[in-house]
Amino acid sequence: MNKKQFLRELENELSLLNYNERREIISFYEDRFQNAIFEGKTEEDLINELERPSEIAKNVLNEYGINSGESKKHRIDLLSVFGIIWFDILVSSWLVTVSVVVPLSLAASWFSYIWVFTVFKYYSFFPALLRFIGVSAGYVIYFFVIILLMELGLKIVTRILNWHINVFTGDNYKSLKNKIDNISIFRLFKKLNIPNKVILITIGASLITTFVVAIILFYQEDSSIIIPSGTRSVETHELETDVYIYNISDSFDITGDFEDMKITYEVTDSDKLTVTHSYNYDNEFTIDYSETSKYLNMFDESKKENWLDYINWDFSINSNYLVQELHIEVPSNVSLNELDLSSVSDPITISDYIGDTLDIDSVSSAISIISSEFTNGSADNVSGEIIINGVATKDLVINSISGNVELNTISSQENSRIDIDSVSGNVSLLELYANEVSIETISGDVSLSNVYVSGMDIQTVSGNADYYNTDTSFVLDDLNFDSISGKFNHSVPNKQN
Amino acid sequence: MSTQLKKGVLELCVLNILENQDSYGYDIYQAVNEKMMISESTIYPILRKLVKEGLCTTYLKESTEGPPRKYFKTTEMGNKKLDVLKNNWINFCRTVNLMIGCEKG
Numbered sequence: 003m004n005k006k007q008f009l010r011e012l013e014n015e016l017s018l019l020n021y022n023e024r025r026e027i028i029s030f031y032e033d034r035f036q037n038a039i040f041e042g043k044t045e046e047d048l049i050n051e052l053e054r055p056s057e058i059a060k061n062v063l064n065e066y067g068i069n070s071g072e073s074k075k076h077r078i079d080l081l082s083v084f085g086i087i088w089f090d091i092l093v094s095s096w097l098v099t100v101s102v103v104v105p106l107s108l109a110a111s112w113f114s115y116i117w118v119f120t121v122f123k124y125y126s127f128f129p130a131l132l133r134f135i136g137v138s139a140g141y142v143i144y145f146f147v148i149i150l151l152m153e154l155g156l157k158i159v160t161r162i163l164n165w166h167i168n169v170f171t172g173d174n175y176k177s178l179k180n181k182i183d184n185i186s187i188f189r190l191f192k193k194l195n196i197p198n199k200v201i202l203i204t205i206g207a208s209l210i211t212t213f214v215v216a217i218i219l220f221y222q223e224d225s226s227i228i229i230p231s232g233t234r235s236v237e238t239h240e241l242e243t244d245v246y247i248y249n250i251s252d253s254f255d256i257t258g259d260f261e262d263m264k265i266t267y268e269v270t271d272s273d274k275l276t277v278t279h280s281y282n283y284d285n286e287f288t289i290d291y292s293e294t295s296k297y298l299n300m301f302d303e304s305k306k307e308n309w310l311d312y313i314n315w316d317f318s319i320n321s322n323y324l325v326q327e328l329h330i331e332v333p334s335n336v337s338l339n340e341l342d343l344s345s346v347s348d349p350i351t352i353s354d355y356i357g358d359t360l361d362i363d364s365v366s367s368a369i370s371i372i373s374s375e376f377t378n379g380s381a382d383n384v385s386g387e388i389i390i391n392g393v394a395t396k397d398l399v400i401n402s403i404s405g406n407v408e409l410n411t412i413s414s415q416e417n418s419r420i421d422i423d424s425v426s427g428n429v430s431l432l433e434l435y436a437n438e439v440s441i442e443t444i445s446g447d448v449s450l451s452n453v454y455v456s457g458m459d460i461q462t463v464s465g466n467a468d469y470y471n472t473d474t475s476f477v478l479d480d481l482n483f484d485s486i487s488g489k490f491n492h493s494v495p496n497k498q499n
Numbered sequence: 500m501s502t503q504l505k506k507g508v509l510e511l512c513v514l515n516i517l518e519n520q521d522s523y524g525y526d527i528y529q530a531v532n533e534k535m536m537i538s539e540s541t542i543y544p545i546l547r548k549l550v551k552e553g554l555c556t557t558y559l560k561e562s563t564e565g566p567p568r569k570y571f572k573t574t575e576m577g578n579k580k581l582d583v584l585k586n587n588w589i590n591f592c593r594t595v596n597l598m599i600g601c602e603k604g
């Protein structure tokens with residue numbers, strides 16, 4: 003037996019004493035060992051000189067009025083079946099929490115630390131060093147808060163245990179209470195007798211490792227290890243030209259809801275249909291193409307196997323984090339029946355579209371349709387402008403609230419009709435040929451120049467209207483102007499007057 | 500001398516030793532043990548009890564022939580208590596002596 007064993011055995015034997023009293027008694031013996039070394043005695047010598055730990059404990063406990071033999075008998079009575087069940091439930095539930103949740107939360111905090119770091123690097127308004135220190139300090143605080151929370155949890159559990167123990171009567175429930183009171187993580191560290199150096203080195207090493215990993219991630223150009231949710235890698239799919247043209251001819255539709263996205267539609271000499279989407283990482287975006295209905299849908303679900311066979315699709319992460327773009331390139335030998343695009347705040351540009359139907363919706367972005375041919379067209383906007391230039395159409399419906407509407411060089415077929423509805427946006431028509439034109443505004447002004455139509459109907463509340471044609475020999479069948487306070491200036495002859 | 504008898508007067512003896520001179524645990528034990536055989540482990544709880552009741556205080560003192568030791572020292576309250584205990588003991592002895600006929604009243 004050596005000093006350590008002797009003292010440990012003594013501590014065990016004195017377990018019925020509360021912690022402080024036990025420490026006091028043991029400290030006397032610790033002093034004895036220290037003195038013995040100065041006197042040139044070995045630990046063995048002193049232990050032989052001293053009473054056995056069990057004998058010491060018996061004497062000490064007697065002095066404290068505790069009969070050790072009896073107490074041990076009582077302990078079994080005290081912990082009745084109920085007591086044991088309660089004890090087991092409470093202790094095991096706590097242990098499960100500590101052993102599962104705490105390591106998990108520590109791991110999670112590590113990951114979140116790294117994650118926060120990689121995300122923070124996109125926000126360059128804080129200097130790098132400040133970001134690093136800030137996030138690291140937060141992590142360290144988080145770590146200690148977890149330890150403190152664990153300790154708090156233990157304290158609550160011991161309170162509950164004590165409360166239950168009070169229910170039972172027994173001579174030594176007090177000592178059991180003391181034992182429970184002494185449950186503590188910090189005390190456990192002490193009891194394990196791990197040298198402080200080891201603990202410090204472990205904590206230091208893990209913190210340094212974390213920091214180093216964080217720094218490496220921080221300075222890595224491509225954050226491919228930690229990808230924020232929603233990010234995808236670049237995919238490009240291509241197929242033989244003749245196959246897809248055969249499949250998509252005549253009934254190829256584009257329908258979609260492209261929120262906050264800049265949309266460009268373009269007809270090219272290339273023989274591939276190309277859809278390019280550069281997008282923000284948190285915007286889910288997938289495409290669905292049904293071969294049977296020949297219908298291409300773009301919406302928020304991941305079903306892109308079918309259409310990928312026919313379209314060259316390119317996903318890419320834009321280096322500029324905030325801009326989203328959809329670029330559609332259609333081969334000139336492909337005819338689209340219907341084009342239906344919508345956006346919220348980014349501009350839509352359509353050029354060289356030839357098809358039956360064109361339906362464009364937007365909220366605040368500009369819509370521009372250039373050099374296109376279609377039978378039915380509709381453009382809706384709230385505050386963005388609508389510009390249509392160089393278009394041949396049969397029916398065209400335009401709705402706007404505050405955005406201006408500009409139509410330039412519009413030719414139309416037989417029995418064509420153009421309807422324009424605006425609240426405060428101005429309407430301007432230049433070089434337009436159609437059968438019927440109807441314009442309604444509230445406060446928006448109407449300006450018509452070289453508009454050659456057979457029927458013109460203008461209704462405003464306070465908006466003014468101007469109408470001039472270069473060819474003064476042109477006579478309208480029907481010209482109406484209805485307004486409450488708006489004025490109408492025109493020099494266009496019509497059959498009514 | 501029986502253990503029960505010794506126990507009753509240990510507190511008195513320890514206080515008496517400490518009133519004369521401050522001392523540390525093992526030294527107190529040796530001083531008591533010289534006169535009457537006791538076990539070391541009975542002395543320590545008594546010292547602890549004296550401190551707890553405020554009859555003694557402790558302090559650390561450097562030593563030339565060893566590590567610093569925890570010295571015990573009586574307080575004013577301890578000294579008063581010692582007087583009371585001493586009187587009690589003398590009266591007790593006299594009563595017992597009278598009862599067993601060793602002394603005549």
